Amino acid sequence: MLPVLLVDLLFVGASVYLLIQGELMAGVVMLLMGMLATGVLVVRLVSRGEGSPRRGFGSSPLGAGGRLRPEEVVLEPELVAEVRELARRGQKIAAIKRVRELSGASLKAAKDFVEGLG
Numbered sequence: 001m002l003p004v005l006l007v008d009l010l011f012v013g014a015s016v017y018l019l020i021q022g023e024l025m026a027g028v029v030m031l032l033m034g035m036l037a038t039g040v041l042v043v044r045l046v047s048r049g050e051g052s053p054r055r056g057f058g059s060s061p062l063g064a065g066g067r068l069r070p071e072e073v074v075l076e077p078e079l080v081a082e083v084r085e086l087a088r089r090g091q092k093i094a095a096i097k098r099v100r101e102l103s104g105a106s107l108k109a110a111k112d113f114v115e116g117l118g
Helices: 002-020 024-048 077-088 092-103 107-116
Strands: none
């Protein structure tokens, strides 16, 4: 978090200096550039997980190896039975829709789940 504070301090200091010197437009532009640079640094730090013991907001779906982690669908047993019955009756699309409604899964994950039911 220290780099963010240093960049922010640098831009604010430069903005104040320019405003004192009578350079209104340059001071405002410098302040806006500082806001943008600080925002970019914060996003980079959050996406790497620095300064936060848990990874939630801003966590990447890429695993440590740089490969995309597969999405996992988890349903209660009675709901799995409901989806399995839809698929057994030949209503595969309805089963996929139901999995998406129940779990919020992506289309691919729901399709893979239904196909994995047998």
